[in-house]
Amino acid sequence: MINDIKHEVTAAVARGSADPFTFEKVSLQSPREDEVLIRIVASGICHTDLVCLRQELPVPLPIVLGHEGAGIVVEIGSAVQDLSPGDHVVLSFNSCGDCPSCASELPAYCYNFMQNNFSGCRGDGSGTMQQDGEAVNANFFGQSSFATMAIANVRNTVKVRKDLPLEILAPLGCGIQTGAGTVFNSLPVAEGSSVAIFGGGAVGLSALMAAKIIGAAPVVVVEPNMSRRALAVELGADHVIDPFCVDNVVEEIQKLIGGVDFSLEMTGIPHVVRQCVDILNPLGTCALVGAAPIGAEVSLNIMELLIPGRKIVGIVEGSAEPKIFIPQLIEYYAEGRFPFDRLIDFFPFEELNEAVKAQESGKCIKPVVRMA
Ligand SMILES: NC(=O)c1ccc[n+]([C@@H]2O[C@H](COP(=O)([O-])OP(=O)(O)OC[C@H]3O[C@@H](n4cnc5c(N)ncnc54)[C@H](O)[C@@H]3O)[C@@H](O)[C@H]2O)c1
Ligand SMILES: [Zn+2]
Ligand SMILES: [Zn+2]
Missing domain, CATH: 3.90.180.10 (Medium-chain alcohol dehydrogenases, catalytic domain)
Structure with a gap:
């Protein structure tokens, strides 16, 4: 009571x-x-x-x-x-x-x-x-x-x-802060970093906008929804891929830009995690952001993780301290950059x-x- x-x-x-x-x-x-x-x-x-x-x-x-x-x-x-x-x-x-x-x-x-x-x-x-x-x-x-x-x-x-x-x-x-914070706060994304974003929902597209502010390039967005892919291009994605229309998403990205320094898992779909890891350059980092169902597991090739020094990191709320980060994002928005x-x-x-x-x-x- x-x-x-x-x-x-x-x-x-x-x-x-x-x-x-x-x-x-x-x-x-x-x-x-x-x-x-x-x-x-x-x-x-x-x-x-x-x-x-x-x-x-x-x-x-x-x-x-x-x-x-x-x-x-x-x-x-x-x-x-x-x-x-x-x-x-x-x-x-x-x-x-x-x-x-x-x-x-x-x-x-x-x-x-x-x-x-x-x-x-x-x-x-x-x-x-x-x-x-x-x-x-x-x-x-x-x-x-x-x-x-x-x-x-x-x-x-x-x-x-x-x-x-x-x-x-x-x-x-939550969603906007998470996507943007993953790029601004959680990962050392820099000008010229290559980034692959899996999932072009609110979180993924916020990550894209943040990556563009930093000057990351090339940035590729993997997203099955056509209108979301179109918006990703308008927001500055260098490439977009429909994962349902290619045989192998990883090979498709490799053909376009090679491997990437950062891959962002923003779908919550377990098998996408494997794609995110497989596309990494040596020393690249895969950010797990999507909320997979409780208990979901994924299999990884251990030596393909170990030898190139790839990393996988879980990310919550873009590692933000909201009282600092939300006003910062509002300033970027007011300036027309976000x-x-x-x-x-x-x-x-x-x-x-x-x-x-x-x-x-x-x-x-x-x-x-x-x-x-
Ligand atoms: N870690 C955190 O702190 C945090 C915070 C907020 C949201 N989330 C999670 O992040 C995820 C994304 O949130 P959202 O609001 O953008 O959701 P959303 O559903 O709008 O976005 C997910 C996108 O993934 C796309 N997709 C589906 N299958 C795909 C595939 N095989 N490859 C690539 N893309 C595919 C969908 O079409 C959709 O656009 C959710 O799982 C959400 O629960 C996590
Ligand atoms: Zn949320
Ligand atoms: Zn605490």
Whole structure:
């Protein structure tokens, strides 16, 4: 039983892995001393929401998902110092603040990442939401942004400038940050680095935009969806490949540009990992970013990894410290160098289920639902 319930909220509740979201009235607690209550203006839909909805990455049901929220601060906890009611904020992933990774300003690799983002409650196990006296799992990525209001921790609430629409900034909290951060923060991509991006969704195309800012070249994008390949070319890809129309993706890339210094796995499909490793130059690095189903494995040729000194590295949220990185990305956007708004299609909040279908069918790259 949760005490101190104050705020009546409309939330999109996920009740079953094959069910659509249902719009329900729920109650939200007031923020604790290190928390903030936010009126959500818009939320992006990330593929990870769908991975959790389908229980490929199991989360407790019923749950309120959504982790690319943006909105306006309504109320702050007693210990919150750098935020005030009325501030515009983008919400990102949560972290514990106490572990060695958090102490090293690498909160994406928080030792308690799963508990703080996927458990359906706070890091200490307490809940934030209920309905008719029953607990509803929430606090997904420290926010649960598929709702008209959310509670977030100060650690995952990023104050942003007010002269840009929150509905455009919303997806910076996860997908866009992850793709761009993989290139800017996680890997030593430099001017002239060769890069192969597998998957031209929101994450892959954000990585492409970041690679172009750095001056990486050549950059090849492997993506079966024709309109996404066309957008990749507009965003500066030197080559695009339809993996379903060639016999061997690795050989196709080799014919075009040879091997690559960096390969980015941004599909979550296990067999693509092998392609990402096989295309690497000596000392090249394969970044695993796509969320594969829990338990998925892949086979690799050990000596082909060892002799050329190839590396494989797992990457969370582009290794970002969101309070630093999201404002940086917003500056690139404002300068016209990081046009991530080209990935977005807007839907009313009530059409969340339609927006999910549009993302799953490939019709829409980054759906954003608008609450207001
Ligand atoms: N590691 C992290 O911190 C993190 C953060 C956000 C998202 N993710 C994950 O990253 C992945 C990408 O997210 P997204 O929002 O861009 O999803 P998305 O579904 O929009 O993008 C995946 C793309 O891969 C393409 N694809 C399918 N088969 C392919 C193949 N054989 N070769 C190449 N491309 C293929 C799809 O057409 C699609 O465009 C997802 O698995 C998501 O869960 C991870
Ligand atoms: Zn931590
Ligand atoms: Zn995400």
